[in-house]
Amino acid sequence: MQSSSDLFPVALISAERRGDLSEDAYRLKPGNSPDGTVELVLTRLGLADAPQSRGVPVVLLHGSFSNRRFWYSPKGIGLGAYLARQGFDVWIPEMRGHGLSRRNQNYAKNRVADYARYDLPAIAAFVCEQSGQVPHWIGHSLGGITLAAALGGQYLGAPAVASVALFGCQVSRAWWPLKIPLVEWGARFILKRFSRLSGTRLKRGPEDEPIGLALETMRWHGLFGRFGDAEGDWWAGLAEVGVPLLAVSAAGDYQDPDWACRKLYEQVGSEHRQYLCLGRKQGFGGDFGHVEMLVSKAAQAEVWPLVQRWLRDPLAPLVGSPPQVIAAL
Template identity: 30%
Template structure:
């Protein structure tokens, strides 16, 4: 049977509306899951029109899945342009709380599982550390290739991060007013000047503090305890989510129940996955998506630490 799909729209300001794709089992109404994409991306990383992807996989197993497009990305409106002034502070302080509230308005007081790809994990952890009242509303979290700062040094980091992200992308933001990543083939969606500037600073090993008001997320991580979190890292991910940087993100996120699991042939998996294929490869359904089911069900002992 085919999953049910619905389009939802969540007003977040007087002019901005967030898109939520809802995918659920045709007969079951299970626990809610919120999915969040990374930079230069949108919610499409989690699903396809042909019923593929992690969102459809979880829905087929009974979960009620909500996939977000952040402000200006995907089907959220208005689209990013030189006039957009929002950045990651707004994602952390406004967008994510609004998405959580919208889901709980539909599902009631049920705790929501949070799942993210790449920089989406940074947004999610930052949101909970900044607004700890939300922690009790989140049952568990699963991150795919999420890191905050890029400490590793290699050729890919030099080309992809230092040259393109820190250099070329910054020049484009200054000349055009935003990063037209989709138009130039750099990513699936665009970024505002502010979101690029803020994420660029953190990725350059800057302190985990907010550039708008100086909020210290690192200090908050020492005071709060995040929900149980599974961190996936990919063997063939040299800089956008290098396993060592994923580990550093877990460590700076404070004391919480966590596992770091490396997706690699040498750890028993079918492939040496990369930053995208760990979510999109056809074999993921049989290879490591079942581990997500274990984590969401609270079977934490079934997921091993292997890095």
């Protein structure tokens, strides 16, 4: 089959109509990683009755233990579907071993460093090629952390990023026992006996995560740890980031609390940046949680319209504007 891209081998593996939406899934084989077996599936959502009409591209990155269904359900409900109906060109990658993306040969060793250095630049190149425009990026939880690593490591920049929105994203909440070398060593010894963490067993989500991610996170929070890898300090690099930023926390999020999300936001050097905390004290209908901030009827009514406003004009202020409540589907 002829490749759908001039950049690297890409195959259109499915093209479906989902009600008023079109769903095209592409399998990318970038070949830019030390593991040559890496394949990524990238799903594009658009309006079925306007297949040639491509709006502003938006890339949505799911969090840990998740897949493309975080952004849109089989019934066509979700932020991804909402944005497609608003005329945006929506692209939803599934990271290595998630959803339609197969597990690579070295799956157990996958890290944020690999996603940021190899996978996100390949996704950016393909979306830019297909749309002819620079995409906006939205990441939730681990997806946002991966975006922050790619920006701080200078793997992604202005030529491939129009703006960035980080939801429930932080790297500062530390587990203090990991600062004790003996405790960290013991935890590493135990974890290395496994190849993956089961999302279903841990009741965290439908997908598994490679053990490499857990080991990498432990290194960040160790005694002399930092947000980065052997080749760079991503935390320091965030101070050099210049693209518009929206950082969003949730008042009821105990996994990635407001103070930690704010600390990441304050580290980013963008001239145009905004911060929102989704809570009752901030004028919202309730205190949102880690998932509910994007997947709930309340989010559909109060948060999704704010995301659309941000994407229309990342330089226009959202802070101080009361949320416009719309009727949920």
